[in-house]
Amino acid sequence: MRIGTPIAGAIRSAVNRTTIVAEYSAFSLLKNALTGNRDWKPAWRAAVPKPRYDVIIVGGGGHGLATAYYLAKEHGITNVAVVERGYIGGGNVGRNTTIVRSNYMLPANSHFYEWSMKLWEGLSRDLNYNVMFSQRGVLNLAHSPAQMDAYARRGNAMRVAGIDSDLMTREEVAKFVPDLDMSRDARFPIHGGLIQRRGGTARHDAVAWGFARGADRHGVDIIENCEVTGFLRDDSGRITGVETTRGEIGAGKVGVAVAGSTSEVMRRAGIERLPIESHVLQAFVSEPLKPLLDTVVTFGAGHLYVSQSDKGGLVFGGDIDGYNSYAQRGNLPVVEDVVSLMLTMFPSYGRLKLLRSWGGIMDMSMDGSPIITTGPLPGMYLNSGWCYGGFKATPASGWCFAWTIAKDAPHDLNSAFTLDRFHNGAVIDERGAGPVPWHH
Amino acid sequence: MRITCPVCGERSAAEFSYGGDATIEMPALDASPEAWNAAVYDRENPRGAHAEFWQHAQGCRCWLKVERDTLTHKISSVALVGKAAGKGRS
């Protein structure tokens, strides 16, 4: 783990000795270790709401925090508040399986997610916060010759878009992930795979905390334990602020980035229907183990993805439960399904103990692609529809949403992610699953 | 989660497949594109009481209308739909 160069860090902490928020360096680690870790400062201020901001972001998940950070950093808009119902890191940003990839096929998605990948590649340095981005590769397994053909097509589409991808033969896969069941008589024998080597994982909490600290450093107020309960409007119907459990707060512009709560929050602004359904996705972690899996592997004849965290736990998940849900816990059929797929791939994992499982509420859009747009009301901006894949999108989502809010128009990278695409035939259905959100 | 099928009795949710929001009324075939787009894409997506379709795919294969709370997963009613509506055990 690299926490900035010690000398630069020591100088920085000397310079910043008077700052009230935490700096990390080899020097400060050592100093705090020797003094019983009693002197760490909070990473961001506990802000009290001001009467008015230029921009309010509703939702302090990864996307809301990244939006505030890039509003300040890229557009010089620093009179910004992030209003969070609970605590930073309590939503999906702290619940996901941390996979980062840009292996999409449709142009709108591939360019957007590749921009995100590029931001990931510089993120720890940009935030001066180690988000532990690890480009260990994401390998999708193929279980039939037809699936190899489909992967070749996807890989080619990626390469045409300037994104790295490699087809792997069966032998290469066996060598790359030695624990996989490679037997020819397996129910779904492995024929090969498609790998994006620049894909990998990041430390989810660090992403939330790093963006929060970065935004705070630029003057953004992060207001926790503050639920948005309604929206303020002027006579023309323009949104002019929010009503919260900590009082009314005025704003020039209000951006909504509340993931699984999108429909409920937008209803408070009078928007009764959206092309979004909320569904629960579960995730699982095993007891910690010595290093045994140094990449991300996904099963291709069902839905399972697994990687090993830096703490040693195998982190894995599968399909959403498949029915509308706002409960942050799922049901047993998915547990059974996920575990059986895991053992199909890695029979040797059968002895491992499951440490924990949990759920998060996904904002499943009707075509499986996101929404980053101005509107739907004047003075309002919407960021939603992330389905399973919003963690990897975090930097680009914040970057594009900040642009959209600052300029009152989308950037080229998100100009296809409109809300009205569902009403004008321009849906972006990567999976070809149709308007069935629980199939995306 | 268990669903009490009016034909087969109480069964694991694993036997059922989901059919989504049961409050959507499909417009007439000659209705406007706007009416069709709204029916196909726009959802209320409530946090709380939700009327939804399920098919007992690995049982009697009947389609059911289920009233379920999306926050607690508690099911308050299950009824047969289509030709069998109103039949079955209650």
Ligand SMILES: Cc1cc2nc3c(=O)[nH]c(=O)nc-3n(C[C@H](O)[C@H](O)[C@H](O)COP(=O)(O)OP(=O)(O)OC[C@H]3O[C@@H](n4cnc5c(N)ncnc54)[C@H](O)[C@@H]3O)c2cc1C
């Ligand atoms: C189990 C699981 C596994 C996943 N795995 C991956 C993966 O491997 N790779 C990947 O790319 N993506 C993954 N995702 C998806 C990803 O986590 C989400 O798409 C993404 O985190 C959503 O954006 P966010 O971080 O802003 O959401 P959140 O962190 O959920 O932020 C939304 C915030 O809005 C707040 N909020 C809601 N209502 C209000 C209100 N009224 N007022 C104020 N605040 C409010 C919430 O409290 C919450 O903190 C996974 C998700 C889950 C649940």
